[in-house]
Amino acid sequence: MSTGxxxxxxxxxxxxxxxxxxxxxxxxxxxxxxxxxxxxxxxAVVALGxxxxxxxxxxxxxxxxxxxxxxxRDNLSDLVKRLCYPLWDAGLQVGHAVRTxxxxxxxxxxxxxxxxxLTDRRLVAGDRGLLDELSSRAVPWLRRGAGQLLADxxxxxxxxxxxxxxxxxxxxxxxxxGAGGLRDLQGLRWAAACLxxxxxxxxxxxxxxxxxxxxxxxxxxxxxxxxxxCALHLVRGASLRPPGNEIDxxxxxxxxxxxxxxxxxxxxxxxxxxxxxxxxxxxxxxHERTWPVLLEDARGGRRWLRASRHPSRRAAQPGSxxxxxxxxxGAVAVEESxxxxxxxxxxxxALAAAGQRGVSLHRPTAERLRRQIAGAGTLAWEDxxxxxxxxxxxxxxxxxxxxxxADHLGVLPAYLPAWTRVRGxxxxxxxxxxxxxxxxxxxxxxxxxxxxxxxxxxxxxLYERLxxxxxxxxxxLLHDVGKAWPGDxxxxxxxxxxxxxxxxxxxxxxxxRVARLVRHHLxxxxxxxxxxxxxxxxxxxxxxxxxxxxxxxGLYLLSLADARATxxxxxxxxxxxxxxxxxxxxxxxLAGGVEPAFPGAAxxxxxxxxxxxxxxxxxxxxxxxxxxxLITAGVTQVLAHARLVQPVPAPGELRAxxxxxxxxxxxxxxVVAGDRRGLMAMCAGVLAAHGLxxxxxxxxxxEGGIALDWFxxxxxxxxxxxxxxxxxxxxxxxxxxxxxxxxxxIAARERRRDARPRALAAPVPIDVTFDLRVGLSRIEVHxxxxxxxxxxxxxxxxxAEADVFGARVATLGPEVRDVFFVRLDPDSDPDTRxxxxxxxxxxxxxxx
Numbered sequence: 001m002s003t004g005x006x007x008x009x010x011x012x013x014x015x016x017x018x019x020x021x022x023x024x025x026x027x028x029x030x031x032x033x034x035x036x037x038x039x040x041x042x043x044a045v046v047a048l049g050x051x052x053x054x055x056x057x058x059x060x061x062x063x064x065x066x067x068x069x070x071x072x073r074d075n076l077s078d079l080v081k082r083l084c085y086p087l088w089d090a091g092l093q094v095g096h097a098v099r100t101x102x103x104x105x106x107x108x109x110x111x112x113x114x115x116x117x118l119t120d121r122r123l124v125a126g127d128r129g130l131l132d133e134l135s136s137r138a139v140p141w142l143r144r145g146a147g148q149l150l151a152d153x154x155x156x157x158x159x160x161x162x163x164x165x166x167x168x169x170x171x172x173x174x175x176x177x178g179a180g181g182l183r184d185l186q187g188l189r190w191a192a193a194c195l196x197x198x199x200x201x202x203x204x205x206x207x208x209x210x211x212x213x214x215x216x217x218x219x220x221x222x223x224x225x226x227x228x229x230c231a232l233h234l235v236r237g238a239s240l241r242p243p244g245n246e247i248d249x250x251x252x253x254x255x256x257x258x259x260x261x262x263x264x265x266x267x268x269x270x271x272x273x274x275x276x277x278x279x280x281x282x283x284x285x286x287h288e289r290t291w292p293v294l295l296e297d298a299r300g301g302r303r304w305l306r307a308s309r310h311p312s313r314r315a316a317q318p319g320s321x322x323x324x325x326x327x328x329x330g331a332v333a334v335e336e337s338x339x340x341x342x343x344x345x346x347x348x349x350a351l352a353a354a355g356q357r358g359v360s361l362h363r364p365t366a367e368r369l370r371r372q373i374a375g376a377g378t379l380a381w382e383d384x385x386x387x388x389x390x391x392x393x394x395x396x397x398x399x400x401x402x403x404x405x406a407d408h409l410g411v412l413p414a415y416l417p418a419w420t421r422v423r424g425x426x427x428x429x430x431x432x433x434x435x436x437x438x439x440x441x442x443x444x445x446x447x448x449x450x451x452x453x454x455x456x457x458x459x460x461x462l463y464e465r466l467x468x469x470x471x472x473x474x475x476x477l478l479h480d481v482g483k484a485w486p487g488d489x490x491x492x493x494x495x496x497x498x499x500x501x502x503x504x505x506x507x508x509x510x511x512x513r514v515a516r517l518v519r520h521h522l523x524x525x526x527x528x529x530x531x532x533x534x535x536x537x538x539x540x541x542x543x544x545x546x547x548x549x550x551x552x553x554g555l556y557l558l559s560l561a562d563a564r565a566t567x568x569x570x571x572x573x574x575x576x577x578x579x580x581x582x583x584x585x586x587x588x589x590l591a592g593g594v595e596p597a598f599p600g601a602a603x604x605x606x607x608x609x610x611x612x613x614x615x616x617x618x619x620x621x622x623x624x625x626x627x628x629x630l631i632t633a634g635v636t637q638v639l640a641h642a643r644l645v646q647p648v649p650a651p652g653e654l655r656a657x658x659x660x661x662x663x664x665x666x667x668x669x670x671v672v673a674g675d676r677r678g679l680m681a682m683c684a685g686v687l688a689a690h691g692l693x694x695x696x697x698x699x700x701x702x703e704g705g706i707a708l709d710w711f712x713x714x715x716x717x718x719x720x721x722x723x724x725x726x727x728x729x730x731x732x733x734x735x736x737x738x739x740x741x742x743x744x745x746i747a748a749r750e751r752r753r754d755a756r757p758r759a760l761a762a763p764v765p766i767d768v769t770f771d772l773r774v775g776l777s778r779i780e781v782h783x784x785x786x787x788x789x790x791x792x793x794x795x796x797x798x799x800a801e802a803d804v805f806g807a808r809v810a811t812l813g814p815e816v817r818d819v820f821f822v823r824l825d826p827d828s829d830p831d832t833r834x835x836x837x838x839x840x841x842x843x844x845x846x847x848x
Contacts, residue, residue: 180280396448
């Protein structure tokens with residue numbers, strides 16, 4: 001029996017109409033099968049879930065419940081085969097259960113997924129009486145167990161968001177399971193079925209859990225998400241079933257094609273992501289504000305009954321939240337007599353009061369203020385609003401629920417209309433987690449937490465000593481706003497800050513300093529991860545750019561907060577350590593040179609002698625090295641080399657030792673060997689073959705021709721203990737002796753990798769730049785992060801006979817910047833540099 005089912009045959013535009021048309025096709029196929037089988041008595045085919053709602057997308061599961069009135073096992077088995085096999089043959093994902101109505105209700109107690117499946121049910125073919133019998137049993141069962149069912153749904157939501165995303169506005173949103181996704185919308189429908197006996201959003205409006213405007217906004221957001229999900233499935237085509245539950249993840253590399261399928265611009269993935277982000281924001285907000293009330297009522301009875309017979313079970317807040325405000329049900333409410341027309345700061349004051357206590361606005365208050373703000377046009381800043389807004393920022397993470405209210409009310413665009421461009425603006429790169437304004441609010445929250453001691457006493461003390469922490473908070477709020485306009489976002493953002501801050505009139509806020517914070521918010525991370533911190537010239541350049549210690553301290557704290565708000569790929573203990581060291585050194589420069597930015601060679605040598613008195617190995621080493629080695633290495637590394645350098649290594653001999661690194665989750669590998677060209681490349685290759693990420697590498701040579709190298713690395717799996725490190729050291733020795741093919745070892749590890757690099761929205765461009773100077777020059781290679789990249793690049797430099805003195809690797813998501821410190825003649829032949837650049841580009845190009 002052929003069904004003729006093919007989703008490609010549906011001609012409707014992706015969206016609700018397409019889903020209804022596809023559902024009708026599936027209905028027709030199933031109904032036809034039932035008629036051919038003559039199985040329309042004592043049997044009913046019931047659609048469940050998205051199929052019941054007529055929301056089938058191309059990759060949706062077709063969930064069926066085969067209700068029967070006591071058929072025999074053989075007949076049921078034959079029916080399932082003859083009904084489901086054609087659907088499976090057509091490529092559909094079909095889930096089915098075969099039960100009587102009473103068995104179905106009993107089975108619902110087995111898990112929340114089975115229970116929620118009962119809420120959406122629709123007869124496709126067969127005996128309607130069986131579905132009516134099921135409904136008569138299911139509705140009272142759902143209502144009796146409403147409290148437990150909604151509690152179970154709450155737990156399931158928590159698990160779902162842990163995997164798919166806690167906040168709306170993600171750069172790669174999960175359309176179904178993420179915050180504000182379709183599952184949140186469905187959860188409200190299910191809650192209505194459990195609490196009110198009728199599935200859908202309309203019952204929630206009738207029972208005053210939602211307003212009519214809420215209902216319209218949720219429906220529009222749901223249509224948007226359904227349309228995008230439908231188009232995404234069509235774009236995926238044959239790859240509808242990726243590993244895990246990722247079919248509904250709107251990945252960066254699929255966004256342009258999905259937009260094109262929907263007719264959004266000429267395949268404008270950014271515009272599509274903006275629409276999805278705002279839709280999920282609407283759903284998430286209304287879900288978060290409604291769900292606690294639904295849960296409380298399910299557990300304890302309807303709220304209007306409690307209101308007359310029992311006091312609210314939410315704890316009363318002490319003290320008044322402010323003039324014209326009151327506490328109600330644990331939230332901030334506005335007195336009926338207070339209006340925005342009479343008190344323009346009313347909304348901002350209410351939000352600040354809520355933000356300081358970590359609560360939200362009372363629902364009726366939020367809706368009333370939203371209507372008043374919409375009718376007020378642009379609001380003028382006045383003292384009460386300014387003070388309240390700064391208080392909101394100072395509340396940090398505690399204020400995030402109130403900031404959700406502020407977004408729903410449209411408060412900031414009312415005071416600053418240009419903020420409309422910032423709201424929901426997508427950041428389409430793989431290392432940012434969230435959209436622009438979410439990132440900005442999160443940066444402010446992270447900054448306040450750092451000031452409270454999140455990262456330690458030193459950072460908290462810096463925050464405490466700022467002349468104006470409010471200036472830094474405003475700088476954090478504005479640091480990336482330039483991304484919403486064309487051009488270099490740091491330059492554009494600084495210009496906007498100079499325009500906005502004076503017009504806002506915040507008391508005590510230094511507009512020029514805010515602009516400098518915005519202009520240079522990437523300066524410290526860039527220098528820390530891509531420059532030689534032992535170069536006095538680099539430190540002086542940073543000091544000149546920032547201008548003063550207050551700005552430097554602010555930029556340091558902002559860099560830490562910005563990285564944490566960006567996502568896990570943007571920060572690490574290693575990067576934090578580099579930032580801290582750069583900050584310390586530049587601070588000494590700005591302090592007027594009272595002490596050097598770092599210890600000189602003589603001081604390092606004296607400290608080494610003090611820590612190892614009478615050790616002839618230390619004296620031998622100190623007498624044979626360049627002062628720059630001592631400055632770069634520091635005391636700990638000098639002593640590590642001294643322990644390995646005697647006796648003099650024989651030709652082909654290499655000695656290695658591993659110790660804890662300078663930051664958490666890092667290790668330092670010290671290498672001593674007879675100097676030879678390509679030694680750093682060889683070592684980098686061995687480390688890559690063991691899955692180690694090289695963060696920093698340094699290479700020096702004694703007057704006697706002994707190589708003194710060291711590598712800061714981030715361990716891979718299985719290298720936390722001693723045996724793993726001993727294998728690394730053994731392979732370094734084998735490679736130096738010519739007993740290990742390094743390139744083959746890297747290739748073998750790559751073949752063993754379980755995960756393939758995932759596709760990106762656009763290939764990472766490869767760029768090679770030279771910064772030629774007298775002394776050490778810089779060569780920077782920017783490109784896609786691939787296994788063994790440092791090894792391949794270092795080999796190219798070795799073959800070009802460039803003397804490499806160090807390397808620093810900065811990885812951000814799928815991108816990497818490998819910086820080499822080399823000795824190159826600034827007056828060298830340009831053609832030679834061009835050839836070297838081409839060779840480096842070729843080495844950085846991924847092999848397919």
